[in-house]
Amino acid sequence: MSNLARALPVSADPDHLSTADFQRISSLIGEQVGIRLPPTKRLMVEGRLRKRMRALELNNLRAYGDYLFRQNGLDSELPFLINAVTTNKTDFFREPEHFHLMEKLLVPELLTLRAGERNPQLKIWSAASSTGAEAYTIAMVLADMAAQRRDFRFAILGTDVSTEVLAQGRRAVYPAEMIAPVPQTMQSRYLMFARKAGIRPDIRIAPELRRLVRFGRLNLMSDTYRVDRDVDIIFLRNVLIYFDKPDQAAVISRLIGHLRPGGYLLLGHSESMVGTSITMRQVAPSVFQKI
Template sequence: MNQPLRQQHDQRFSDLIRTRTGIQLPVHRRQMIESRLRPRIAALGAKGFDGYLAQLFDHGRLEEELPLVIDLLTTNKTDFFRESSHFDFLSREILPEAIRRASPHAPRLKIWSAASSEGAEAYTTAIVLAEAQRAGKRFSYAILGTDISQRMLERAQRAIYSQEQLSPVPAEFRARYTMQGRAPAHAGTARIVPELRDRVQFMHLNLMDSSYPVDRDVDVIFLRNVLIYFGPEDQAAVVSRMVSHLRPGGHLIVGHSESMVVSHPHMTQHSPSIFRKT
């Protein structure tokens, strides 16, 4: 492939991924991109990354390959109890305030994990809220997890995790909220108990869509460690759409490295990564 055509394909590919997913793929990350797409390059028998791009753009493979490309390029980093201070804030600040506001009735909290990957954030939230109920707090809750990766959503719905993945979960919570795999095929794994799985729903959602099919009275949105992959214009657009789904007084929680990203006239900063809708 001659150099001008290669550069044209590279730019077209980068523009396409940014438009469809918000993810920016600078030229210097070409090696990383190629390594992640290696399974598809091999599946099509393409001659390297350049040959694969030619298959996409010159030979009509784009639409059938694009969902697979997006799935492979999406950063699916997720851990149970990641940035645990956010879950402390949920149980110590957000939940008691919701109970006081709804008194004498029991409130129903709506929580949205907006880049849920394989479900660790959503199920961590369920564990924290289940513990609060166990301690006698009166409320109900529903958790929605959304992600652009269908593969990750399927894993989240199965809710089966390795012991290594579950290692950040305190031992007493693992004993209470997971079931050990007994079949040989599931040795060394555990599954989230049905009582928590029933409280969590997952669905496909692309943050780059112009609107989201989500309720507009959500209490808490977790949008953590996603915006760092977007450009400033896309960051602002996504934050604006998220804010429109929060109830007044609701909270938007982003990653600790994203505190400077959130700028919206209806949001006030509670702490570096926690914002409240006025």
């Protein structure tokens, strides 16, 4: 970097977004997907957008801002912009207490409520599925239960606003180091290992499990969701912390409308305070039942 570049304030350095362009991106992402990007996130956003800048063969982030807002590039670039700035932290068996509770309490109670049905189908929705680790974790737990009980079927929907992570969920291919939290018995049943000399080993979810999980794009900020209204369990974990309180309340209200009576909504443990305003019965920390 030249002495001149080092002397420039961030807003005047062409390798950074102008203050006005960052504010426009921040407002746009807030309006589109509900995620708030305060000034403290500016360097993170710039770091993520440099990949898009290079993909578009632009010289610097100032040129990227020009492309978005002064050269009519926003319409075509918006999906890639959303992909770049949304946070997609996910792991297999993240917050494992929820999966233990699903196995030991939630699913048995749901099946008791539907005791009059022959071989009922449970519908589970991972409402911010990221790359699919949560959805496939749910599938592993339920597949074990279904094999033991033989009295229910299940289908899992994973949705996210990012097309990039949805594509990975459909491929169901993950770095081998991600599967450390998966119990060994489940690894042998539900994962396929591929090791080729000279490359990092990957794993893929077994096809019999992939068939039970489908993925689709959904923006939680939309006024309506194209999802069934008889869902049994909705996972929405560690997402609402990025939303402001009015958006949190609106999203939760819409989600509740897609639960069948007796169904459950699971939030992240870090979102326990969000649940204080939910008009549902709390059955465990960050776990609520529609009554």
